[in-house]
Amino acid sequence: SQQGEEDPQALSIQEGENATMNCSYKTSINNLQWYRQNSGRGLVHLILIRSNEREKHSGRLRVTLDTSKKSSSLLITASRAADTASYFCATDSFNDYKLSFGAGTTVTVRA
Amino acid sequence: GAVVSQHPSRVICKSGTSVKIECRSLDFQATTMFWYRQFPKKSLMLMATSNEGSKATYEQGVEKDKFLINHASLTLSTLTVTSAHPEDSSFYICSCGTASEETQYFGPGTRLLVL
Numbered sequence: 001s002q003q004g005e006e007d008p009q010a011l012s013i014q015e016g017e018n019a020t021m022n023c024s025y026k027t028s029i030n031n032l033q034w035y036r037q038n039s040g041r042g043l044v045h046l047i048l049i050r051s052n053e054r055e056k057h058s059g060r061l062r063v064t065l066d067t068s069k070k071s072s073s074l075l076i077t078a079s080r081a082a083d084t085a086s087y088f089c090a091t092d093s094f095n096d097y098k099l100s101f102g103a104g105t106t107v108t109v110r111a
Numbered sequence: 112g113a114v115v116s117q118h119p120s121r122v123i124c125k126s127g128t129s130v131k132i133e134c135r136s137l138d139f140q141a142t143t144m145f146w147y148r149q150f151p152k153k154s155l156m157l158m159a160t161s162n163e164g165s166k167a168t169y170e171q172g173v174e175k176d177k178f179l180i181n182h183a184s185l186t187l188s189t190l191t192v193t194s195a196h197p198e199d200s201s202f203y204i205c206s207c208g209t210a211s212e213e214t215q216y217f218g219p220g221t222r223l224l225v226l
Contacts, residue, residue, distance in 0.1 A: 033214065041219055042204055042219040043206075043217040045217075097213060099145070101156075
């Protein structure tokens with residue numbers, strides 16, 4: 001079942017700008033992951049952050065996790081047209097690798 | 112990274128027919144495979160979890176007799192949509208997981224259109 005909510009639902013930015021999207025969840029988690037989906041395609045794993053971690057970087061991506069607020073953010077710096085996609089957060093719980101996905105944020109990067 | 116394929120990538124069928132979708136892990140052994148359904152501009156909804164050699168575990172509200180899942184080997188799982196109806200039209204995505212990793216690797220998806 002879905003437990004994540006993401007905001008904004010849609011985001012349009014100029015190439016070179018940063019894009020920030022947020023994800024909130026309801027129950028305790030083990031990990032939180034961010035995935036990217038290009039239109040009509042499968043999901044590509046971006047980054048995983050564990051419940052005992054607060055921040056993680058991977059290239060132009062920065063993810064934060066605040067378990068007290070049950071929320072996470074994904075920051076894409078210096079965006080490119082190729083970053084245009086939908087971004088989903090997904091959580092799993094301890095001893096259960098089933099993923100529960102958020103509603104997603106659609107990002108459009110204008111050239 | 113790990114590669115997961117799905118076949119077919121898209122299928123159009125008549126109402127009442129059955130459609131089989133294959134999910135293969137190409138370069139690793141997947142102990143667990145997951146099947147998701149995604150409606151346009153919506154998120155992924157988990158349908159079922161399957162472990163090799165055992166029966167699939169279906170999520171609440173998913174009819175197991177309608178969506179037959181077979182996980183015959185560590186590299187292949189199939190989803191059969193039986194007696195398809197137009198409301199079964201959707202994007203079906205599989206993912207594969209291993210015992211040692213927490214990340215799931217997703218297939219490219221299969222778009223099903225039932226006329």
